[in-house]
Amino acid sequence: MNQIPPTMKALVLQDNPEARIELKTNYPTPTLKAGQALIKLKTAALNHRDQWCREGMYPGLRYPSILGSDGCGTVVAVADEADQHWVGKDVLMNPNVNWGDNPAFQSLNYSILGMPTDGTFAEYLALPAHRLHEKPAYLSDEAAAAIPLAALTAYRAVFTKGLAANGSKVLVTGIGGGVAQFAFQLAQAAGAKVYVTSGSDEKLDQMRQAGAAGAVNYKDPQWVKTLIKAEPMGFHTIIDSAGGDAFGELAKMLAQGGTMVVYGTTAGKPSGIHLPRLFFSQASITGSTMGNDQEFVDMLAFMAKHQIQPLVSSVRPLDDIVSAFDEMDQGRQFGKLVIRISE
Known part of the structure; x- marks a missing residue:
């Protein structure tokens, strides 16, 4: 020894x-x-x-x-x-x-x-x-x-809670964070069409090079309109860690039967949600944090299968x-x- x-x-x-x-x-x-x-x-x-x-x-x-x-x-x-x-x-x-x-x-x-x-x-x-x-x-x-921590959190948010799959349209907010970046990589590897937001144009450029379907600066007053124009039918899965003033706008971008997964509140108290838009679209907002032990095993296997770096x-x-x-x-x-x- x-x-x-x-x-x-x-x-x-x-x-x-x-x-x-x-x-x-x-x-x-x-x-x-x-x-x-x-x-x-x-x-x-x-x-x-x-x-x-x-x-x-x-x-x-x-x-x-x-x-x-x-x-x-x-x-x-x-x-x-x-x-x-x-x-x-x-x-x-x-x-x-x-x-x-x-x-x-x-x-x-x-x-x-x-x-x-x-x-x-x-x-x-x-x-x-x-x-x-x-x-x-x-x-x-x-x-x-x-x-370990970030990929596990992202795996549960994207798949267990967000139900992202091949062909899904996914939006990941705040792409500078570790969980958000893993969420992008995991969803992309599963065959989803993934969009991202950030307050940094440099980070957005890097995500475009990584294959993001769209990359939008949330400091741009037109950011919501840009995303709606890109995906007028909305997103099947939205992964958000911020809350804050943009929360209500994100909820409006959910597709029919879509799910927004929330794993943080870095931007503070969320803005109001237009509830009729939420329930008439059969959409959901759900919380997520970390992941269970089986999800840790599944996450490692998924990353190895797709050789995610x-x-x-x-x-x-x-x-x-x-x-x-x-x-x-x-x-x-x-x-x-x-x-x-x-x-």
Whole structure:
């Protein structure tokens, strides 16, 4: 068995308004409990929940804790002999903690890896072996780390809730975010005709190059008319994370029997909805967050089948991780912000 050092580098969330996150160089390395595996992390990736924790805006904050829900690494030790087959394998971690028995919704004690449970922004991570999945062989360590949370959220939103399929017309809003980009890629791979919105012309140009059927800047006063002209019969599936003033306009763009899936409210309180338009078109608005364990398995299989490559904005060493948080705060990234932790 590899020699495990007693301390490690870890990005720690702490109860200090002046420095809520700090990279510690001598944080205790986790010790294994029954049923657990110890992973030496190679790469990790940021999600918006990490920045919200930094800002003190996430519920149930626990101090100290190690942030990070996404990661890729090598299993270096296990607590139970029955899990010995994992040792030496490169793995991803399912970030669900206690989803529960009902696939339709998470349990009351559900949480996500990386606060309150210590996460992936560290050199070592201990977690139950049943959370492990072999790293997709076609992906690099950096690309693999970008997958778990965002791709799982997108998979459930696009397919389980949004019912997107071959031939569907799909609209994904706010394409700069990781979930939105995976939603685009997953729907496109399924054979859907996918449109996107963004406030950045540069990001829209990149999505056109990636094969978007249409790319519209929501800062343009004519953006709604542009989308309606492109798809006058509306969209079968709309994936939205913003809410805000545009929410009512999006609802009007649903096709007969269409579904709008909401997984966030980054733009604040949603505008009003024209209810007669909603019920006369037999349309639906549904909420979605994360995904159950079977959807995680299905998501990995779908991505491998279609050889989907996550969009990676940048890769930087663990020593520079705070700069990745700053970049996310400013919204400058296009794709996932990946952290290289070890070779």
